[in-house]
Amino acid sequence: MPRHALLRRPALTALAATATLTLAACGASDAGAGTTTSAADAESCPGEVLDVVASVSQWGSIVEQLGGDCTNVTTVLASSAVDPHDYEATAADIAAFTDAELVVLNGADYDHWAADAVATLDPAPAVVDAAEVVGIEGEEHAEEEGEHAEEEGEHAEEGHGHGGVNPHLWYSPEYVQTVAGAVTEQLSELSPDAADHFAEQAEAWEADLQPYLDELESLQSSAAGRSYAATESVFQYTAEAIGLTDATPEGYRDAASNETDPAPGDVAAFEAALTDGSVDVLVYNSQTEGSVPEQLRAAAETAGVPVVEVTESAPDGEPSFVSWQLDQLQQLSNALGGGQ
Numbered sequence: 001m002p003r004h005a006l007l008r009r010p011a012l013t014a015l016a017a018t019a020t021l022t023l024a025a026c027g028a029s030d031a032g033a034g035t036t037t038s039a040a041d042a043e044s045c046p047g048e049v050l051d052v053v054a055s056v057s058q059w060g061s062i063v064e065q066l067g068g069d070c071t072n073v074t075t076v077l078a079s080s081a082v083d084p085h086d087y088e089a090t091a092a093d094i095a096a097f098t099d100a101e102l103v104v105l106n107g108a109d110y111d112h113w114a115a116d117a118v119a120t121l122d123p124a125p126a127v128v129d130a131a132e133v134v135g136i137e138g139e140e141h142a143e144e145e146g147e148h149a150e151e152e153g154e155h156a157e158e159g160h161g162h163g164g165v166n167p168h169l170w171y172s173p174e175y176v177q178t179v180a181g182a183v184t185e186q187l188s189e190l191s192p193d194a195a196d197h198f199a200e201q202a203e204a205w206e207a208d209l210q211p212y213l214d215e216l217e218s219l220q221s222s223a224a225g226r227s228y229a230a231t232e233s234v235f236q237y238t239a240e241a242i243g244l245t246d247a248t249p250e251g252y253r254d255a256a257s258n259e260t261d262p263a264p265g266d267v268a269a270f271e272a273a274l275t276d277g278s279v280d281v282l283v284y285n286s287q288t289e290g291s292v293p294e295q296l297r298a299a300a301e302t303a304g305v306p307v308v309e310v311t312e313s314a315p316d317g318e319p320s321f322v323s324w325q326l327d328q329l330q331q332l333s334n335a336l337g338g339g340q
């Protein structure tokens with residue numbers, strides 16, 4: 001399940017610190033998921049108020065905005081101290097799904113604990129699975145769907161690989177908008193009298209998103225001909241959207257996405273790339289720490305390669321997808337501007 005647990009430094013509990021790196025965050029559920037709720041304003045809602053549960057805050061914060069006065073939104077995994085890739089749901093997390101009328105999941109095996117919880121519900125709630133909405137499938141789906149199953153299954157056993165699927169869908173401006181559209185559609189279907197309200201909320205959300213889209217567009221010119229390397233894959237969809245070339249050495253990238261430890265040679269190749277000028281910026285996931293990423297960061301700093309910090313989910317206390325993302329993009333803009 002974890003895509004990059006191997007790179008992680010046990011951070012949360014003394015117990016985890018004694019575990020192997022790959023299992024580092026298994027104790028993380030002790031820290032709690034930081035479940036949050038946002039309540040509807042029933043008096044202002046022109047239709048039926050809906051109970052919505054989002055698996056992770058990356059989608060939960062967007063759903064809150066789209067639902068406006070007409071949704072009670074529970075976000076199960078809302079603490080940035082918890083790694084979603086490694087997360088093991090508690091009984092309370094699973095119970096949070098019980099009365100949901102709509103569940104919003106990331107899918108692509110990112111939050112399979114949530115998909116598993118939803119599968120047990122009777123009656124089944126409506127589900128927006130972001131990966132399904134954008135046409136990306138995780139390994140479990142591939143296995144269920146026959147033809148690919150044997151190949152994928154074998155591959156999966158070796159490295160619990162995700163069939164090459166990058167699950168960080170909220171880092172794609174296109175996917176974010178597509179998924180938001182699907183959420184609005186479901187909300188309107190479930191509470192038709194509130195459809196106008198949901199349409200207004202969607203319009204307001206799109207307006208809020210504009211500065212983020214503008215920043216991406218302006219980054220396209222500064223990213224032209226430039227390259228980045230990344231300690232892991234979280235930023236990949238955004239980098240693709242702005243046309244920044246991925247210069248992460250292949251061996252390292254493959255190891256990170258197959259959840260195997262990068263070989264010393266892969267790490268050395270990465271350090272060499274940082275030193276020889278072939279990388280314009282290092283994208284560093286500060287939410288996924290580990291000795292290898294730290295070593296790479298130090299190498300970048302020594303070589304004068306700017307480091308841009310990104311996070312898997314919005315930092316605690318940052319409820320807005322847009323301001324979270326904008327902050328990162330502005331760091332990137334500065335890094336690219338300063339590196340010329």
Ligand SMILES: [Zn+2]
Nearest residue numbers: 003085234312
């Ligand atoms: Zn991740």
